[in-house]
Amino acid sequence: MTPTSPPALRVGMIGHAFMGAMHSHAWRTAPRFFDLPLIPELAVIAGRNPDSTEAAAAKYGWAESTTNWRELIERDDIDLIDICTPGDTHREIALAALAAGKHVLCEKPLANTVAEAEEMTAAAEDAASRGVFSMCGFTYRRTPALTLARQLVAEGRLGTVRQVRAQYLQDWLSDENAPMTWRLDKTKSGSGSLGDIGAHIIDAAQYVTGTDIAGVSAMLETFVTRRPVGGEHVGLGGSGATDGEYADVTVDDAALFTARFTDNTVGIFEATRFALGRKNAVRLEINGTLGSLAFDFEDMNVLEFFDGTAPAHTQGFQRIIVTEPVHPYTANWWPAGHGLGYEHGFTHQVVDLVTAIGAGTSPTPSFRDALGVQRVLDAVERSSADHSIYTPVSR
Ligand code: SOE
Numbered sequence: 001m002t003p004t005s006p007p008a009l010r011v012g013m014i015g016h017a018f019m020g021a022m023h024s025h026a027w028r029t030a031p032r033f034f035d036l037p038l039i040p041e042l043a044v045i046a047g048r049n050p051d052s053t054e055a056a057a058a059k060y061g062w063a064e065s066t067t068n069w070r071e072l073i074e075r076d077d078i079d080l081i082d083i084c085t086p087g088d089t090h091r092e093i094a095l096a097a098l099a100a101g102k103h104v105l106c107e108k109p110l111a112n113t114v115a116e117a118e119e120m121t122a123a124a125e126d127a128a129s130r131g132v133f134s135m136c137g138f139t140y141r142r143t144p145a146l147t148l149a150r151q152l153v154a155e156g157r158l159g160t161v162r163q164v165r166a167q168y169l170q171d172w173l174s175d176e177n178a179p180m181t182w183r184l185d186k187t188k189s190g191s192g193s194l195g196d197i198g199a200h201i202i203d204a205a206q207y208v209t210g211t212d213i214a215g216v217s218a219m220l221e222t223f224v225t226r227r228p229v230g231g232e233h234v235g236l237g238g239s240g241a242t243d244g245e246y247a248d249v250t251v252d253d254a255a256l257f258t259a260r261f262t263d264n265t266v267g268i269f270e271a272t273r274f275a276l277g278r279k280n281a282v283r284l285e286i287n288g289t290l291g292s293l294a295f296d297f298e299d300m301n302v303l304e305f306f307d308g309t310a311p312a313h314t315q316g317f318q319r320i321i322v323t324e325p326v327h328p329y330t331a332n333w334w335p336a337g338h339g340l341g342y343e344h345g346f347t348h349q350v351v352d353l354v355t356a357i358g359a360g361t362s363p364t365p366s367f368r369d370a371l372g373v374q375r376v377l378d379a380v381e382r383s384s385a386d387h388s389i390y391t392p393v394s395r
Contacts, residue, residue, distance in 0.1 A: 008079075009038035009354060012072045012102075014046045014093060015084030016056035018236070019107050019137075023084055024060035026346035033332045034351045037358025046072050069093060073100050080357075083107055086188045087195070091116040094134070098127040103357055104134040105349075109199040109377060110370035112190030117367070117374040124367040135353050135363040136370035138203040140282055142348035144340065145303040147328035148320070149284070149293050150208045152305065158288030159308075161209050164259075164267035165285040166201040168193075169278035172237030173224070173253060179240035180227040180247040192251030194220065195377050197282075198271030202376050203365065204284055205269070208293075211261040213376050218257035218383040223274060225249050236273075257380050280342070292317075301339045 027040045045062040046069045047053030057065035081097035083106040097104050111117040124134040182188040228240025254272040282297035294304040304317045325331040329348050356363035
């Protein structure tokens with residue numbers, strides 16, 4: 001007798017750029033390394049341009065492509081819609097998908113405004129009562145070292161958490177002639193460094209500490225206010241054609257803020273795409289009464305832990321190589337020490353989402369969790385807009 005394989009979860013994905021490619025990889029890989037209750041099927045990929053969407057389907061292994069996302073959502077043979085488009089489209093697509101009874105995975109930040117995120121959360125919670133589930137894509141929490149960090153905080157190994165230092169540093173906009181992209185257009189992206197990468201460290205800090213940010217004091221800055229349209233896009237940046245058209249940058253280039261959490265933990269946050277030399281440094285450092293933790297995504301398989309309860313003569317930051325089978329997610333991958341990369345967080349996201357759907361439970365981070373992040377983004381923008389800056393007074 002041949003064992004029966006789990007039923008399929010037929011996925012329709014909208015968008016096929018950076019995140020679309022990454023999500024495709026995750027949908028394909030997850031059932032090959034993890035036992036899932038449903039097997040994702042890369043059914044249909046949607047995009048605006050027929051040629052590039054068809055090419056993406058062939059390249060990433062989707063059975064079909066379409067340029068009509070509304071028709072895709074209405075199809076009876078699709079179970080889940082994966083939203084990998086810019087933020088200005090999230091609300092419309094998610095609401096339509098939930099109304100059509102499809103589970104939803106939505107890239108972060110959940111939306112471009114709090115009002116949109118509230119509407120999406122209400123729709124998601126209504127759908128959940130009918131067994132239709134949603135999740136927002138804050139993938140860094142599924143980096144094994146950060147999942148372990150949360151575990152250590154929850155186990156009390158840090159004692160009472162007092163301070164959080166969070167940074168997300170990239171440098172792909174340092175060149176003032178890097179071309180204009182949708183990520184620099186507020187009508188499409190909602191905000192700049194703040195929502196694109198700051199959202200990740202807000203989620204990571206709240207997830208690891210298990211507490212929410214209750215108040216912020218912020219400063220946003222835009223260093224380069226016009227960018228060439230066109231030119232050569234390389235990775236997220238590139239070099240623009242400086243003899244042609246220019247467009248206004250309408251978002252922040254750097255976002256800095258201090259925060260107070262509900263339990264009086266204090267935090268300092270920095271998100272920038274101008275930190276020349278830093279490529280994808282997602283950093284989190286946490287100090288508690290008994291110990292400290294430090295993480296840097298540029299060394300993502302390591303979590304540093306300082307145990308203040310260890311004998312004084314052996315104290316010091318310990319580098320935990322988070323690749324042992326006892327660590328989160330790692331037993332399904334390579335032998336200890338062989339390490340994971342950026343894409344694994346996305347694969348773990350699929351694993352957790354499909355496992356929750358299979359069990360009939362709501363996955364996390366939920367749209368409500370993502371609404372919480374959205375409210376922090378909004379508070380940062382409001383604080384920056386009316387911030388009082390005190391000038392040093394000579395005595
Ligand atoms: C997606 O999760 C994302 O936040 C992108 O939108 C950023 O640009 C990338 O650098 C990190 O990942």
